[in-house]
Amino acid sequence: MKNINAVELECNLLRVNLTTGAITSELLAEEVVRDFIGGAGLGAKLLYDEVKPGVEAFDPENRLIITTGLVTGTNVPGAAMFNVCTKGPLTDLAASAQANGYFGFRLKQAGYSTLIIEGKSNDWKYLVIGDDKAELKDAEHLAGRNTFETEKIIKDEIGVKKSSVMTIGVGAENLVRYANIQCDEGHFAASNGPGAVMGSKKLKGIAVFGEYKIVPARPEEFRDSVKELVQTILNAPPAIGLSQFGTGMLIPIAYRIGYLPTKNLSEYNWSENVIYDAVAMKKNPAFEFRKNSCYACTIGHCRDMIFKEGKYEGMVVDEPEYEGWQAFSGLIGVTDIAESAMLNRLNDELGLDLKEIGYTLAWAIECYEKGFITKEDTDGLELKWGNVNAIRQLMMKIAYRKGFGNKLAEGVMRASKMFGGPAEECAVYCKRGAAPHIHDPRGNYSVALGQLISENGSIYGAADRSPNPEFGYNEPLSFTESVAHPVLLARGVPKTAFLDCYMMCNFVAVSLPQMMKCLNALTGWEMTVEDAMRVGRRMAAIARSFNLRQGATAEDDNLSKRLLDPVKDGPNEGKALGPIIVEAKRKYYKEMGWNEETSYPLPETLKDLNLEYVIADLYNSNYAI
Ligand code: SF4
Structure with a gap:
């Protein structure tokens, strides 16, 4: 060593x-x-x-x-x-x-x-x-x-x-x-x-x-602070649930609040969600699960899944996560646990992002079912909800860019624009063409707005939904309340951005003071929680500046029509993101210290974050407002 x-x-x-x-x-x-x-x-x-x-x-x-x-x-x-x-x-x-x-x-x-x-x-x-x-x-x-x-x-x-x-x-x-x-x-x-x-x-x-x-710079202090982190994690109820069942336990919970994405968000009712509940699945004799944890993991939520019977008997695959299960079940109409797990495995072998392929397949199936695309377009594939064979063939065509798959290899936004008309209106995507996470963002405005303002094509930040007297809420904030979410999201972004800099597993929930104690013992520094929040704001500002310099505008902080239109059924029936996003973006930009209309980080914000050199790029060049 x-x-x-x-x-x-x-x-x-x-x-x-x-x-x-x-x-x-x-x-x-x-x-x-x-x-x-x-x-x-x-x-x-x-x-x-x-x-x-x-x-x-x-x-x-x-x-x-x-x-x-x-x-x-x-x-x-x-x-x-x-x-x-x-x-x-x-x-x-x-x-x-x-x-x-x-x-x-x-x-x-x-x-x-x-x-x-x-x-x-x-x-x-x-x-x-x-x-x-x-x-x-x-x-x-x-x-x-x-x-x-x-x-x-x-x-x-x-x-x-x-x-x-x-x-x-x-x-x-x-x-x-x-x-x-x-x-x-x-x-x-x-x-x-x-x-x-x-x-x-x-x-x-x-x-x-x-x-x-x-x-570590201060070994004893570091050892004690790591012990404290481990104890906190082991005593946290979410960690205990994740350790026992994995993220699939969230499926029925998400379904109840209108957050589970089903059939390309074209309809909500999907009673089969219960068979994918990880708690029930762990008792299903057709499968066995074996932990396969990451380095230095305290929770151990990752597992191998072993097929004990049926046509895949003897196979060992990674147990899909919540998003993997849903991408290859409810989103595309599959209702067979083994087939969903094997589609997830195929996707892993091909090396494709399950968010984008999930929404791309779901879009193609909905368009085919509604007659917006035909067998001529699909190279003869019968793209019906849940047709596993056709879905499997299409995934191979995508990976090898063959025929119809060559179009879908461009992602759901670009593929839908190639067809236009009603087909284009079925597409689910955010921000210049990245599919959202495998949730229905219309059921959680923190997630929807986090996708809307994301700098990187993934969810950005999270609003703290705890009771908040400042906004007049004595109960936890509703998932679909529209007034407070943008401001709370902006206040949450520095913390989640800092976590992405710190690089502990996202399933590990510890407090910022605990994390800073550990970091300081490791490095010999004396950084405060306020310093950590500035790191998070700095990261958000430089990522936004990168995007602006690449030609992005505030108009690119947007969601596709399907996400903006009113929800047709389910727990959030009638609710719509469309009418709220312009004001939500303004509130978010303002709270971040950015121009409310253009989203340019203000010079004083950049200066405060030690990013003076970015001011010259954004304001004294062709990219100026
Ligand atoms: S993803 Fe996180 S919780 Fe899951 S096994 Fe890896 S380190 Fe542990």
Whole structure:
């Protein structure tokens, strides 16, 4: 083992140029690490600095920026995450996605916190980082392999058992705009097509391993603060439920409040939701579940699913998460647990974002059922709700960009615009073309607005729904109350943005003071909770500035017609987001210290956040308001 100080390690950056083959180590300034902490914040800062206006997602000049947090690689619970930032091909704006597993931890063991991948190789390569060296290896033999096969082959070839490998599948090879990055046998960085960008660079995988071990600045204090975190997590009821049942336990709860997405949001009633309830499923003798946790996990909600009977008897797959279950069941009309799990598995092998493929398949099926597209359009596929065979064939066509699949590989917004008319009106998407998470955002305005103002194609922030006298609410805020949500969302964004910089697993619920105590013991710093909130605001401001500089406007903070129109049935029947979003955006921008109309962060806001250099870009250039 080679001991290393946490801050020193967080400053270590490796740059790989796939055009020239050059690999260089660089040092980040400590003040940059202090300002952004790591993860999505550091990624947004590097994206802003390195990807200039006019660079497109698949241009060699685009960057794939992989970051970790200061705590990544320590024994802080759930601290193995990595974040990937790039210019995303779905929105043509910032993309930021995270995954758990082991990769972040092993990257730190290899001696780096951050990787910047630039350029484009002529042939397929994979990157190996370990034992104080890094090299690009030939990967032509891996082209056409799925995500899991690729991981196994790379691991076998490098011969290091304690290594972690991230890979892309055939979807990314074929530049499907929503291809993801897989690591550690089933963890995915998915939103807004980071895998497609990796594919455009002809990088099939990255393997990391090493001997570096982080030594805290104040070891005893750090040990005690980690113990405190673990106790807090173990005593929290949500963690106990997640540990026992997984995120699928949320399905019936979401259904009750009108938050479960069914049949492309065209109708709500879906009584079959009960068979997907994780609590009931754990008692179903047809399946067995076995924990398969990430590094340093205290909760252990990830599981393998073993088929004990039926046509898939003997198969072992990752148990789908809440979103995976719903993407491949209610959203597309499938009502068979085994088939839903196997569609989820196929998607994982192909390496596609389940949000985008879920809403893309659902859109195509609704359009076919309603006669807006025909068998001629679908290459003869009978695209009925729940037709598993047709859905499976269509997923393959998408990944290989064949026939109708070539159109759907562009994502739901672009595909729907190719058909226009009533077909276009069925499409469900946000922000210049990223599908929402697998929820019905019309059933939770915090989530809907979080998607609306998101900088990266995923949900951004969360409103605190606790009783709030300032807004006259003595009870928890209703999920669909429209007045307070935008302001509360803006107040929640700095915290959730900071969590994305800190990089603990999102299922781990601890307080900011506890997190700061731990961070300070690790680094020797004395950062306060207020400092943490400034980090979060800084991240939001620089990500917004990146998007504005790439040509985004406040009008791009929008949702598709299906999401804005009144809900037709279910618990939220008659409620509509359409009439409230203009005012909601204004309130959000104002609360963030941005221009209420244009969403430009105000000069005084940028100055307050140590982002003076951004003022010059936004206000003294062609991009000025
Ligand atoms: S709670 Fe789940 S996602 Fe989080 S670290 Fe544990 S196993 Fe991984």
